[in-house]
Amino acid sequence: MRSSSAVVVLVVAGLLAAGGALSAQHATAFDIEDGGRAFRNTCANCHGPDGDQVAGIDLGRGQFRRTLTDQELVGIIRNGIPNTPMPANNVSEAQAVKIVAYLRSLAESRRGVAASGNAARGKSIFDGKGSCATCHRVNGSGSRVGPDLSRIGQVRRTIELEQSLIEPAAEVLPANRSYHVTTRDGATVLGRLLNHDTFTVQMLDSKEQLRSFVKADLKEFGFAPTSMPSYRSTLDAQETADVVSYLASLKGRAKP
Amino acid sequence: MMARTCVIVFLAAVSLQAQVTFDRILGAEREPQNWLSYSGTLFNQRFSPLTQITPANAKNLQLQWVWQARSLEKFEATALVVDGVLYTVQAPNDVVALDAVTGRVFWTYSHQPAPDARTCCGRVNRGLAILGDTLYMGTIDAHLLAIDAKSGSLIWDTTVASSAQRYSITHSPLVVKDKVIVGTAGGDMGIRGIVAAFDTKTGKEVWRFHTIPGPGEPGNDSWSGNSWMTGGAGVWNAGAYDPETNLTFWGTGNPAPDWDGRNRLGDNLYSDSVVALDADTGKLKWHYQFTPHDELDYDSTQVPVLADVTFRGQPRKVMLWANRNGVMYVLDRKTGEFLLGKPYVKVNWMDGFDHKGRPKRVPGKIPTPEGTLIQPHVHGATNWAPPSFSPKTGWFYVAHWENSGTIVTEGLSPRPVGVNTRQTTMGQVNLQQFYNNDEEAYGVVRAYDPSTLEPKWEYRMNDITWGGVLTTASDVLFSGGKEGYFFALDARTGALLWKASVGGQVNSGPMSYSVGGRQYVTIAAGSALFAYALPQGQ
Numbered sequence: 001m002r003s004s005s006a007v008v009v010l011v012v013a014g015l016l017a018a019g020g021a022l023s024a025q026h027a028t029a030f031d032i033e034d035g036g037r038a039f040r041n042t043c044a045n046c047h048g049p050d051g052d053q054v055a056g057i058d059l060g061r062g063q064f065r066r067t068l069t070d071q072e073l074v075g076i077i078r079n080g081i082p083n084t085p086m087p088a089n090n091v092s093e094a095q096a097v098k099i100v101a102y103l104r105s106l107a108e109s110r111r112g113v114a115a116s117g118n119a120a121r122g123k124s125i126f127d128g129k130g131s132c133a134t135c136h137r138v139n140g141s142g143s144r145v146g147p148d149l150s151r152i153g154q155v156r157r158t159i160e161l162e163q164s165l166i167e168p169a170a171e172v173l174p175a176n177r178s179y180h181v182t183t184r185d186g187a188t189v190l191g192r193l194l195n196h197d198t199f200t201v202q203m204l205d206s207k208e209q210l211r212s213f214v215k216a217d218l219k220e221f222g223f224a225p226t227s228m229p230s231y232r233s234t235l236d237a238q239e240t241a242d243v244v245s246y247l248a249s250l251k252g253r254a255k256p
Numbered sequence: 257m258m259a260r261t262c263v264i265v266f267l268a269a270v271s272l273q274a275q276v277t278f279d280r281i282l283g284a285e286r287e288p289q290n291w292l293s294y295s296g297t298l299f300n301q302r303f304s305p306l307t308q309i310t311p312a313n314a315k316n317l318q319l320q321w322v323w324q325a326r327s328l329e330k331f332e333a334t335a336l337v338v339d340g341v342l343y344t345v346q347a348p349n350d351v352v353a354l355d356a357v358t359g360r361v362f363w364t365y366s367h368q369p370a371p372d373a374r375t376c377c378g379r380v381n382r383g384l385a386i387l388g389d390t391l392y393m394g395t396i397d398a399h400l401l402a403i404d405a406k407s408g409s410l411i412w413d414t415t416v417a418s419s420a421q422r423y424s425i426t427h428s429p430l431v432v433k434d435k436v437i438v439g440t441a442g443g444d445m446g447i448r449g450i451v452a453a454f455d456t457k458t459g460k461e462v463w464r465f466h467t468i469p470g471p472g473e474p475g476n477d478s479w480s481g482n483s484w485m486t487g488g489a490g491v492w493n494a495g496a497y498d499p500e501t502n503l504t505f506w507g508t509g510n511p512a513p514d515w516d517g518r519n520r521l522g523d524n525l526y527s528d529s530v531v532a533l534d535a536d537t538g539k540l541k542w543h544y545q546f547t548p549h550d551e552l553d554y555d556s557t558q559v560p561v562l563a564d565v566t567f568r569g570q571p572r573k574v575m576l577w578a579n580r581n582g583v584m585y586v587l588d589r590k591t592g593e594f595l596l597g598k599p600y601v602k603v604n605w606m607d608g609f610d611h612k613g614r615p616k617r618v619p620g621k622i623p624t625p626e627g628t629l630i631q632p633h634v635h636g637a638t639n640w641a642p643p644s645f646s647p648k649t650g651w652f653y654v655a656h657w658e659n660s661g662t663i664v665t666e667g668l669s670p671r672p673v674g675v676n677t678r679q680t681t682m683g684q685v686n687l688q689q690f691y692n693n694d695e696e697a698y699g700v701v702r703a704y705d706p707s708t709l710e711p712k713w714e715y716r717m718n719d720i721t722w723g724g725v726l727t728t729a730s731d732v733l734f735s736g737g738k739e740g741y742f743f744a745l746d747a748r749t750g751a752l753l754w755k756a757s758v759g760g761q762v763n764s765g766p767m768s769y770s771v772g773g774r775q776y777v778t779i780a781a782g783s784a785l786f787a788y789a790l791p792q793g794q
Binding site for chain 1: 340341353355357358360361362363404406407409411412413414415454455458459460
């Protein structure tokens with residue numbers, strides 16, 4: 001799966017190169033991945049993970065206030081735009097080039113379905129039919145067993161959210177991997193892996209307990225398939241769009 | 257057999273990993289396996305009821321694990337332990353959850369302090385508070401954070417004061433009922449000190465007490481001109497709580513500027529004091545000022561230790577205080593009445609007390625252009641390191657040091673400087689070479705009888721100490737020092753029982769917990785946290 005993703009990205013990068021993108025033309029899949037990280041750290045707070053949160057600008061679709069070359073974009077990322085909220089950013093030219101490569105790759109990728117969704121309906125599904133809070137936590141409510149989703153709309157693109165609902169096993173972040181252990185008396189513990197080493201493993205179990213085990217004391221241990229179910233057959237297209245729309249609206253709690 | 261034991265231990269740990277209610281914190285002595293607040297209980301006695309480690313077997317203590325912090329700052333935090341999970345702070349403000357048996361990491365939460373955060377004496381943190389499933393941490397950019405103890409995710413983040421104005425928070429917060437209370441440091445940089453309480457659920461401020469009264473408030477006239485506005489009196493060490501009176505107690509820091517009182521004439525209330533505040537309202541109930549009009553940097557930010565003792569033949573509810581100014585105090589903790597005060601090191605700035613407990617100043621013992629020999633010197637007889645009270649022995653245990661030095665003012669706008677004659681430097685991370693002779697500064701751990709403040713025994717070190725003290729119900733005392741040793745003493749005699757070279761300065765207080773019936777004792781030294789226990793089966 002991972003290698004095929006990389007191939008897709010390389011193809012996208014190749015298309016960009018064919019299109020004559022000046023700075024990003026030598027971007028590799030790793031450059032784009034790096035650029036994505038830098039984008040999420042530096043840009044997504046204002047522009048959003050899809051790059052469409054500032055009025056009139058849709059970075060993810062290559063829509064700017066005017067046509068810009070890659071080199072001009074690099075300049076804007078680093079120097080900002082005077083008399084606008086766009087600040088100068090403390091990133092190197094190489095980093096800025098990678099961000100631009102990432103943005104160009106976004107423009108080529110599919111968008112999530114959130115645009116047709118209704119966040120309020122999505123919340124109802126999240127709390128009701130979807131039983132999402134059985135595993136996930138939002139702003140202090142719900143379970144800690146799955147990833148906390150309080151800020152998920154700030155860090156994940158809608159297409160990624162949609163994929164997580166339809167095909168949850170396709171990409172699981174390392175910090176969200178499931179793990180199981182079986183003790184010598186046969187008790188099985190399943191949970192989210194927090195850390196492991198040659199001799200021990202730490203997890204948050206399905207009862208929300210922080211657990212640490214010495215591997216030598218276990219009969220079995222190892223990674224488990226994600227416990228996130230696919231909602232492909234549970235939710236229809238509109239419901240999926242509603243839930244994605246709700247998730248995209250989660251930007252963290254307001255300050256006290 | 258061993259596997260079955262492990263299973264039982266795991267099951268026990270799981271069944272106990274429950275919400276930390278305020279009742280649990282109040283009755284922390286009923287669950288000696290845990291360490292639920294900075295000094296173990298809200299009385300700050302730093303006393304563990306655990307008895308597995310004894311004077312007879314302490315020599316067998318072995319290192320169980322080491323956790324290395326990714327920080328070059330002093331490691332001043334005391335960990336909390338809740339049902340097998342240890343929570344501590346990697347300086348300045350990263351919260352870490354560790355397995356208390358193996359020292360392996362469950363999660364880390366990183367707070368990036370604002371670039372304008374400034375502290376006088378290290379970007380440090382002394383620990384956390386917990387209530388329910390939520391940890392609380394003050395930060396060096398003067399925020400108070402609530403962090404989920406299970407997942408390490410941020411719940412809320414409240415700005416207590418402005419880091420741009422040099423406010424910071426370095427001590428462990430105090431949880432009282434449904435409030436979390438913190439004070440602000442920055443007294444060397446002209447802040448106006450604050451103690452403030454916040455709703456534990458929402459982070460909303462409930463009350464705020466200024467350690468320097470404003471215009472119209474009693475005590476404001478103890479500051480000349482507008483000096484009250486930037487008079488310091490920071491709060492940078494843990495508070496205490498007495499449920500009987502619903503009072504919280506906080507030590508306050510030096511008035512600012514530290515060594516020059518000419519533009520802040522008066523007593524400078526409530527600097528260098530202990531203030532007793534109603535936990536629900538923040539209203540001042542009483543105060544006692546240890547060093548009126550301080551010009552020697554004698555912060556009174558030691559940890560208030562509450563104890564029930566026999567004093568002059570009568571049971572008495574007291575507060576014990578070994579002050580940076582070289583004097584030890586016994587106060588009535590209900591009223592603030594001064595009961596007893598006595599120098600515990602060489603002191604030359606005061607000579608006795610009046611009938612209300614106000615120190616009689618020795619004329620001329622202030623910074624001068626010619627230089628004045630001051631005892632104790634600027635770092636004090638003790639500083640912030642937490643002491644211990646053992647209800648078992650009834651004694652008060654303090655790690656402190658003898659030192660003196662010359663303080664000089666120089667220049668048109670006097671800038672006091674310390675000339676170290678018999679003084680050693682402040683705590684650092686690494687070991688320092690040491691050249692003092694026997695007459696110069698040295699550190700000791702001493703046991704004091706609270707009814708007389710006379711020492712019962714002393715354990716002397718070559719170098720000074722920034723280490724705290726832990727005592728246990730089996731009469732073992734743990735402490736450490738700047739020389740990089742962590743050691744155990746007999747709490748009744750002061751005899752050395754055991755020592756370990758930890759390769760870095762001890763800048764923290766020891767604590768103890770148990771998991772699966774095995775007692776551990778931890779100490780932070782250098783950049784690392786060390787855990788010791790007896791060999792399995794002993």
